Amino acid sequence: MSELLRPRYWAAHLLALVLLGAAVWLGLWQYDAWSARRAAEARSLTEEDPKPLADVIGPDDPFPGNYVGQPVDVVGTWVPDGTVYVSGREHDGRDGYWVVTPLAVGDSADDPALLVVRGWTDDVETAPPAPTGEAELTGWLQPAEGTGEVDENPGDDVLPQLRIADAIQHVDQDLYGAYAVVTDVAATPAGEGLEQATLDQLPEVGRFTGLRNFFYAIEWWFFGAFVAFIWWRWVREERPDPAR
Amino acid sequence: MSKLVTSYRALALVVGVLLVAGSISSILKYLLTEGSDLQELGDQLTWIWLVHGWIYMVYVVVAFFLSRRAGWSLQFLGVLLLAGLVPVMIFFVEHRVVARLKAEHPELVG
Numbered sequence: 001m002s003e004l005l006r007p008r009y010w011a012a013h014l015l016a017l018v019l020l021g022a023a024v025w026l027g028l029w030q031y032d033a034w035s036a037r038r039a040a041e042a043r044s045l046t047e048e049d050p051k052p053l054a055d056v057i058g059p060d061d062p063f064p065g066n067y068v069g070q071p072v073d074v075v076g077t078w079v080p081d082g083t084v085y086v087s088g089r090e091h092d093g094r095d096g097y098w099v100v101t102p103l104a105v106g107d108s109a110d111d112p113a114l115l116v117v118r119g120w121t122d123d124v125e126t127a128p129p130a131p132t133g134e135a136e137l138t139g140w141l142q143p144a145e146g147t148g149e150v151d152e153n154p155g156d157d158v159l160p161q162l163r164i165a166d167a168i169q170h171v172d173q174d175l176y177g178a179y180a181v182v183t184d185v186a187a188t189p190a191g192e193g194l195e196q197a198t199l200d201q202l203p204e205v206g207r208f209t210g211l212r213n214f215f216y217a218i219e220w221w222f223f224g225a226f227v228a229f230i231w232w233r234w235v236r237e238e239r240p241d242p243a244r
Numbered sequence: 245m246s247k248l249v250t251s252y253r254a255l256a257l258v259v260g261v262l263l264v265a266g267s268i269s270s271i272l273k274y275l276l277t278e279g280s281d282l283q284e285l286g287d288q289l290t291w292i293w294l295v296h297g298w299i300y301m302v303y304v305v306v307a308f309f310l311s312r313r314a315g316w317s318l319q320f321l322g323v324l325l326l327a328g329l330v331p332v333m334i335f336f337v338e339h340r341v342v343a344r345l346k347a348e349h350p351e352l353v354g
Contacts, residue, residue, distance in 0.1 A: 212294055219297040226304055234318060 004235055016231040023224030030217035037210030042202040045069050050138045050183075053105060059112035063143040063178050069202055070141045071183055076103040078190070079113055080130035082171035085158045089120060091195055096122040098197050100162065100179070101130045101190070102171050103137075115144075115167055115179035119194025124158065128193035137188050139180030140199050246352045249345060252310050253338060255303040256327075260334040262296040265289070267331045300328045310341075314349055 004013075050071040057064055079102040086098040099121055102113035116139060121127045145161040159166045164175050181199055185191035270293075272286025304325060311321040327337035345353045 212291070215294055216297065219301060222301050223304070226308075230308075230318070230321075 004238060009238070012234070013231075016227060016234075019227045020224050020231070023220050023227060027217045027220030027224065030213045030220060034210040034213035034217060037213065038205045041205050041209050042069075046071065046140055046199060046202070053114065053141075056141060057176060057178055059105070059174055059176055061177065067141055068143060069199060071138055072141050072180060073136070073138055074103055074105060074114060074116070074180060075134075075136045076105040076111070076114070077107070077109045077134050078102075078131045079104050079109060079171055079173070080132050082113065082167070083130040083157065084167055084170055085121075085124050085127070086117075086162050087158050087160055089197070091120045091122075091198070094122055096120055097124055097127075097158070098162070099127050099194055100167070102167070102173075102175065103135060104173065105176070110173050112174040112176060113171060114176040115162065115164075116190070117162075117179060117181040117197045118188070119182065119185040119191045120197045121194055131190040135190055137180075137182055137190065138184070139182050142179050142181060142200065144177055144179060145200075248306065248310050248313060249342075249352055251306050252303075252341070255299065255306055256334050256338040256341075259296065259300055259303050259328045260332070260338070262292055262299065263328070263331050263334065266292040266296050269293075303328050314345060314352070316344075 045067075046069040048071060050073045053072045053074045056067050056070060056072055082102040084100050086100060089096055089098045097120070099118045100115050101118055103116045104111040104113045106112075116137070118131075144164045146163045146165070157170070162179055164177060168175050181197050182188050182191055185194055185196045266289075269286045269289035272282050273290065274286075276283035276286065307324040307328075308321065311324060323337060324341070327334040342353065
C-alpha cells in the first residue's frame with residue numbers, strides 16, 4: 001500500500017480527489033437548486049392577488065385543496081365573543097398565542113363565520129380587546145387544523161390548535177371549514193397591538209417542479225461514484241501483486 | 245462486430261449529435277438578445293442537456309468496459325470519456341477507436 005503513497009502517484013490521487021469533490025459539490029448545488037425552486041413555488045401562491053372569499057370557498061364547502069395559502073378578501077361583521085387563543089405558536093423564537101376572532105361573512109352577525117387569525121401575542125392577559133362592528137380585510141386561506149390533540153381545559157378560551165369542532169363551542173353560528181391569517185397585521189385595524197402571525201401551511205408543490213435540477217444532481221453523483229470506482233480499480237492494479 | 249463495439253458506436257453517435265445540438269441551444273440562449281425568437285428557442289431546448297447527461301452516463305459505462313476488453317490504458321479511456329464532453333471531438337475519437345480495434349483486436353470488429 002505504501003508504494004501508492006510515493007510522490008510519483010500524488011498527481012493521480014489529487015486528480016481523483018478533485019474530480020470526486022467537484023462531482024459531489026455540483027450534485028449538491030443542483031440538489032439545492034431543486035429545493036429552492038420548490039420552496040419558491042410554494043410561496044408564490046401566497047403572493048398572488050387576493051380573490052373574494054366567495055370565489056374560493058362557501059360556508060358549507062370542503063376546503064379547496066389547491067387554494068392553501070391563497071390570499072382572500074373578506075367582508076363581514078366581527079363576533080367578538082367568539083374570540084379564542086391558540087397556544088404553542090412561535091414568533092421570533094418566542095412561544096405565544098394566535099389571537100383568533102370569527103368574522104361573520106355577510107351583513108348580519110348571525111351569518112356563518114370565518115375564523116380570522118388577527119395576529120400573535122405572547123400573553124393572553126395583555127392581548128388587545130376583540131374588535132367589533134364591520135370589517136374588511138385580506139388573509140391567507142388555510143385549512144382547519146386537527147391532529148386530535150386534546151384540549152385539556154375545554155372551559156377556557158385557549159385551544160391547543162385551530163380546530164373547527166373546538167372553536168364552534170365559542171360561537172352561536174356555523175363556521176367555515178377554513179381559517180384566514182391576516183396578511184398584513186400592521187395595516188389591519190383589527191391587528192392593532194398584535195404582531196404578525198406566520199403562515200403554517202404552504203400549498204403543495206407540483207411533482208415536476210425543478211425535476212430537471214434533481215436529475216442533474218443524480219447525474220453528478222453518478223459521475224462522482226464512477227470516479228471513485230476508477231480510482232479504486234487503478235489502485236488495485238498498480239499495487240504490486242504479492243504473489244508475483 | 246461484437247455487441248459491445250456496436251453499442252459503443254451507436255452511443256458515440258447519439259452523444260455526439262446531442263452534444264452539438266445542446267451546444268447550439270446554449271449559444272442561442274446565452275449569446276442572442278434576451279427575448280428574441282431564436283433566444284427563446286435556445287432556452288426551450290435546454291432539456292437536450294438533460295438527455296445528453298443521462299445517455300452520457302451509459303456511454304461512460306460502455307466505454308469503460310470496451311477499454312477493459314481491449315486492454316487500453318487509463319489515459320486512452322480518459323480520451324474516450326472526454327470526447328463525450330467536447331463538441332465534435334467524439335466523431336474523430338470514434339473513428340480512432342474503430343481503427344485501433346481493427347489493428348489490435350480484429351476479432352471484436354469482425
